[in-house]
Amino acid sequence: MPRPVRLICVAALQCSLMTAWAATPDTTIPQMANGKPDLSGHWANPYVPDMARAGSVLDPLTRKPLQLSRAPLPDARASAAGGTPRSMDLPYTDWGLARWKAYDPVNEGDYAGSCLPFGMSRNINSPHGVQFVQNPAALAMLFEQNTWFHWVPTAGQKWPDDIPPSWNGVSTGHWEGDTLVVETTGFNGYTRLDTAGHPHSRQLKLTNTFRLVDARTIEHTVIVHDPKAYTRDWMNVRTWKLKPASDVVMEYSCEENNLGNLFSGAIKPWKPPENDDED
């Protein structure tokens, strides 16, 4: 082979190898004693203030974007998320649409501003990261957001049938292959799915799945099933990244500042709905 050609071949091979090295993820999946993936770690979950943003609402069966009219809703109340006009951005039922149009954090206050529990959906959407601590029997989600926690039994343990409805609901987990499936029900109906204020009812079942793509990457999916609020199930798919070891989970107290702002009137206090049975 002529020398110039050999040089080109060597350079191309080096370039190819370097590219392959740079793109190669750490494929070593950490495992627990039972052989299942170990999700433990401090994760950077993406901040999702609007679960219905264009292109992100998927069909859970095909993972393709749902066809939504996104028609404007001029009769909706004041917008929650910085002035973005509301639209038919999800497959609402009549009940769900009425709730979406009626949401008015400006004049009625939002429970998150009052530092009340955000709910499972908004906890996972929040921007501050989450520490997972896992063993074969359970997963503990330690949200930096307001230093909240969520306990997920994963080995068949049952919650009491008559446990009261709650802000964050109750979760159980099971494995489907190497994917952890976390189903959450039992919501009190006071929460919203996201900062934008997308509604849900007490019939909500959230299904969050977590799959380690590599040692530092989780594919996270969430399916919203709520036949009272939505005509069909819908889904988001997200990517989480492991934080550096030096980035530690920190204390967070919403009340620290917001208590004063609530007392002074800078933040309008939230009150539970008068007709508690509507949700």
Add this chain to the structure above:
Amino acid sequence: MKTDTLWLRIATLAFVLPGTGGALAHHSTAAEFESGKPVTFTGTVQKVMWMNPHIYTYVEVKQPDGTSFVYHVEGGAPNGLFRQGWRKDSLPVGTLVSVSGWRARNPDSPNVGQATMTTADGSKLFSGDGPAKAAP
């Protein structure tokens, strides 16, 4: 710095870097501040309240009648700012700053949200990388 650490930092920054303090608000900013009430002023830093869920910088502004008014300028979440390299003492008391933002909906509140705060040399405060960025 190892390449994998660098990439982790870049990936992490992509998630945590806010454009302004309000960009990472986890509750409705529109509920608290009004875009139709913009405000711009220059004053001196009285103190920095390094508190959750948002830090507040108290900025004293001299009024034409000789009195002073202290605005409470909302910034980002302290944990996120810490990770970006900002600390409570990154902005010393007495520093002259210029602020633009939105006034609170409540007319009695001194709070200013969605704020941009700069020093005399044009440096943006509590936005982007802070002076202690060496520690992630």
